[in-house]
Amino acid sequence: MNSTSDFGHILQEAAASLRPFAFRMVKDKEAVDDLIQETLYKALNNKDKFSAGTNLKAWLYTIMKNTFISQYQKNSRRQTFVDTTENQHFINSGERIAYNDALSNLSTQEIIDAIESLAEHYRVPFLMYYRGFKYQEIAERLDIPIGTVKNRIHIARKQLKEKLSKA
Template sequence: MTENEFSISVKAHAKSLISHALKFTKDLDDANDLVQDTLVKATRFAYRCDYQTNTKVWLFVIMRNTFINNYHKNVRHRSRVVREDEVSAGQMTYSAAANGAETSFAMDDIKKALNSLPKIYSVPFIRYFEGYKYQEIADELNLPLGTVKTYIHHARLRLKKLLKQYN
């Protein structure tokens, strides 16, 4: 089907699209938005519509799927907002205090783990953690690039083993 034929076919079904959208949304503005979303998708995938395809049915299926997808998206958003609203100030204060204490213990454990690493591993790892690139670390420490990567890899493995309780 050519673009012109497709356009004529869509225009012929415009009124029925709006009335069908009203059945879903029960609101004229939302129905117009749904029709617009449907037509955008239909235009984007017009190449899939051929002479054997009933354009009206095809457009209605696109509309139904678009409405369902938007509905599910809105439900997820509303449930997320409700959950956030249910948290009281008292719960937030308790949570912040508990998180602060846990963070303090975790940081102490991380420092101990880093200090237990051999210096040959800890220096390249800390530089990498600070945001330096492998090549920059290799240049700074006068080491081959592959050696720096190996040291950082071994440091990660040892730290992972030492800090497995936080995994």
Template sequence: MNNAEFNQRLSINQVALESFAFKFTKDYEDAHDLVQDTMLKAIRYSDRFREGTNFRGWLYTIMKNTFINSYRRTVKTRSILSIHEEIPVTQLKRSAVGNAGENKFVMEDISSAMNKLQPEYLTPFLKYFEGFKYHEIADMLQIPIGTVKTRIHVARGILKKNLKMYNKEFSVYN
């Protein structure tokens, strides 16, 4: 199937996708965003579609997985926020006297540490951080699940080593 045919089939299924997305989100704006994300992923991974299979089913699977991954990221973010809702008084004082410049340096250090990771470690680590499960990452990168686990573990170790200057600072508050 060429690009024009693929895009035509995609646009034909847009209304069905919007209806399906609304069942997940229960909100028209969120459903529209989910459809857009689904269509972008479908275009990006169009080479993975196998001729002779159910095109709409393939799109629905992409949408379902996109919604689930988004939900997982939201849950992970909420759990991080709920942990921070119970911040000790000592950390509140520290953050109250801290400034944006200090935060900028911390972010630069984190960015620098991330840039030191080789792509084969960085990619699985970022996917895991985004909320993907090990088996999903293995499927995306087409590598064994054990390799995914090892690379994430190694990436954590490298980051921990490169950011050890913050270890004492944060352990006081944990």
């Protein structure tokens, strides 16, 4: 392989074997043709990096795979939208306004009464959790298993939901 035209001829012969590999990466015929053309162009420009006697097809497959990955990454970056505006929470709220009826339908005293009506073994873990204790901390302070803590808080929530939905 002394000249560029000899190397170009060898590349053309190997190009047919690139098509099935290219189709596994891209499904569009035009994109396959573009990928093969780009691969052969890069191979021709870098013929001095190819060692005679080594596997030409493997070298071309590597070039093709790297070309595909580079193009994919470039397209992904191009399609990424970065919003640099200030955080405006109500920008597109329009007519989709949700009102919290809980504030108008329940008084604080009703909520307190509902919590106080819970059995003590449900109320205590629930209130501790409400005040910011972690499950593990509650379990240690009450000297009960963590699973029991989670279960009691779950039951307390369920009972409160039932009681407050009737209010």
